[in-house]
Amino acid sequence: MSEEIRRMLPNLRSLLNLRRFAAVVFLLSFAGAAQAGWDTLNMPVGVTEVSRIVYDLHMLIFWICVAIGIIVFGAMFYSILMHRKSRGVTASTFHESTTVEVIWTVIPFIILVAMAVPATATLIKMEDSGESEMTIKITGYQWLWRYDYLDHDFGFYSFLATSREAIRDQAEKDENYLLEVDRPLVIPTGTKIRMLVTANDVIHAWWLPDLALKRDAVPGFINELWTLVETPGIYRGQCAELCGRDHGFMPIEVHAVPPDAYRAWVEEQTASATE
Numbered sequence: 001m002s003e004e005i006r007r008m009l010p011n012l013r014s015l016l017n018l019r020r021f022a023a024v025v026f027l028l029s030f031a032g033a034a035q036a037g038w039d040t041l042n043m044p045v046g047v048t049e050v051s052r053i054v055y056d057l058h059m060l061i062f063w064i065c066v067a068i069g070i071i072v073f074g075a076m077f078y079s080i081l082m083h084r085k086s087r088g089v090t091a092s093t094f095h096e097s098t099t100v101e102v103i104w105t106v107i108p109f110i111i112l113v114a115m116a117v118p119a120t121a122t123l124i125k126m127e128d129s130g131e132s133e134m135t136i137k138i139t140g141y142q143w144l145w146r147y148d149y150l151d152h153d154f155g156f157y158s159f160l161a162t163s164r165e166a167i168r169d170q171a172e173k174d175e176n177y178l179l180e181v182d183r184p185l186v187i188p189t190g191t192k193i194r195m196l197v198t199a200n201d202v203i204h205a206w207w208l209p210d211l212a213l214k215r216d217a218v219p220g221f222i223n224e225l226w227t228l229v230e231t232p233g234i235y236r237g238q239c240a241e242l243c244g245r246d247h248g249f250m251p252i253e254v255h256a257v258p259p260d261a262y263r264a265w266v267e268e269q270t271a272s273a274t275e
């Protein structure tokens, strides 16, 4: 082996290792994406007007951040590459330049205001529970939820329905593993519903991504939520505040049904409650 090749060998070897590393990273990124599915990487669009507004706001802010990232990193890498010392470039000296300082204050200010306007409009809409047609009280317990229909004077506890055998890997896990309950919250579609969220022991959080609902359930406090679901369906969520040993075992299951079916269901509930 000539001296020349021997000198190049470590370089070649590290280059090969680098390429192998890059290939592994590339393949792993695909494996991860295939497992999660691209659509699960982003937040869900949801099924209510508010959830769609929240999603649009999220995407708007996301693309603003992408644009800022491209511009900032583009300028940085361009400068590093084109103005490097080995090209014989000397650093310019513009310390305490008022122009530059004004520019880098005004531009972020404009960006922040541009982001704050739609964000504030969305927040106001999310908080406005006025003109709601019915009220449900949601109470968090260790480790279950209770739903009280304040307009109809009845309520019930909602327990996890997944079997202990499935949890202990002794039985098949179905599609809704740890996301199913014995008695779901039933709500009518096309109705503005106010929800009062509280807790009986520790802090929980009632979280339903498809409806863009998430609120802390704090003992001694009553927080408010509202929703208006247009499409009938089953929507699932979880407790989103670490609340103790079985925090992962107190799911939320909401059945949105047409108003007629809802009325029939309420009659059934009140009849069985007075029995």
Ligand SMILES: [Cu+2]
Pocket (backbone or CB within 6 Å): 140, 141, 143, 203, 204, 205, 239, 240, 241, 242, 243, 247, 250
């Ligand atoms: Cu909880």
